[in-house]
Amino acid sequence: MSSIALLGAIELGLIYALVGVGVYLSFRVLDFPDLTVDGSFPLGAAVTAVMLVSGVDPWLATAAGVVAGALAGFVTAFVTVRFGVLHLLASILTMIALFSVNLRIMGRPNVALLTEATVLTPWLGGVLADEYVRPLFLAVVVLIAVALVAAFLRSEAGLAMRATGANPRMARAQGVRTGVQVIAGVMLSNALVGLAGALFAQTNGFADVTAGVGTIVVGLAAVIVGETFIPGRRIFWALIGCVVGAVIYRLAVQTALSIDMLGLQASDLNLATALLVLVALVLPKLRGKVRGKLRTGASS
Structure with a gap:
């Protein structure tokens, strides 16, 4: 994966992190x-x-x-x-x-x-290259949104x-x-x-x-993957988990599409999404079964 593709995946992941936080509010909180x-x-x-x-x-x-x-x-x-x-x-x-x-x-x-001029326009063309400015700008926006939502929920x-x-x-x-x-x-x-x-x-x-086709799946993937990597009941870390899950999801999709051996194309995005969400849903259950068997074996 090239550096431009990597930064692009992080950029999209940060955008969909806001979707993940929104989905967390509706699905998990409410x-x-x-x-x-x-x-x-x-x-x-x-x-x-x-x-x-x-x-x-x-x-x-x-x-x-x-x-x-x-x-x-x-x-x-x-x-x-x-x-x-x-x-x-x-x-x-x-x-x-x-x-x-x-x-x-x-x-x-x-x-x-x-x-057209956008919210990013004043920050572009400076010392940093534009491909670095966009994810940094989005990271700041996402962190502010997470902090405000966490403060509200408390x-x-x-x-x-x-x-x-x-x-x-x-x-x-x-x-x-x-x-x-x-x-x-x-x-x-x-x-x-x-x-x-x-x-x-x-x-x-x-x-x-x-542009919104499959957005709910991406949001759910962010929530589920985030809960897998950052388990816990505290609101702030749950929201951070949504951000991390969205970025990991986009990186995983980009990696899958970049590996020539898999033969995936851009048109296979929805297939890759479905498989990643399925894996994220199944892994915690498999991990729980393995732990249960290990505990049973240790006690016997």
């Missing part, structure tokens, strides 16, 4: 399986791209992408909480609707940003959200408005995904309506 991310990722990219082409300040355009992602999460959570629709079905309906919404926003399947509101996911009946008995917590949590989750989409569009130079 116990809310949410497939909206496949639509809110390209939504954040689409809103940001259209505003950049219109001459809007890059930071304001990025913030708009974050808000758009949060609104997508609001729709899913509101339909579930207010009308009692199953969360999976509500998120699938929102995801499907967002495909048309994204086309409406962009007016065409994709928007190019190669000549706050009173965050504890109420965690209680809602752990035991909603007991949370309601303690006076927690669980419906509000679910809506807020899913909005925060998709806001992070919208931020990832906005940064994806600006680092890659385009926004595409199909």
Whole structure:
């Protein structure tokens, strides 16, 4: 693997780390399986791209992408909480609707940003080469996001959200408005995904309506791989695990595609993704069985 491919994999891994943190909030904290991310990722990219082409300040355009992602999460959570629709079905309906919404926003399947100023523009062309600046910039953004999310989850509101996911009946008995917590949590989750989409569009130079295909799988892979490599119950380390898992996932995919002996091509990305997630799911169980057998053998 070349250095450019390595840095590119790390760059994509850091972008999808934000998706992993968002998926962790919905799946692990709230116990809310949410497939909206496949639509809110390209939504954040689409809103940001259209505003950049219109001459809007890059930071304001990025913030708009974050808000758009949060609104997508609001729709899913509101339909579930207010009308009692199953969360999976509500998120699938929102995801499907967002495909048309994204086309409406962009007016065409994709928007190019190669000549537009982005949040990265002031940092490019300096002492460091651009291929190093992008992952460093994204690393700072991801660490800030992780620190803010960790601080929120330790706050009173965050504890109420965690209680809602752990035991909603007991949370309601303690006076927690669980419906509000679910809506807020899913909005925060998709806001992070919208931020990832906005940064994806600006680092890659385009926004595409199909950019969100498989995003939920990548997010789940980041969470599962992170839990495998950084086990523990502390919130901060769980979030760091999502970041590490996303980077390891992208590096593994890039490595698999770079090994000529395997014969994989770019079109095999989804196959490689499915296999990596399967391995990440199976390995902890196999490790637990091996440990159990070793303990049984030692005791006998």
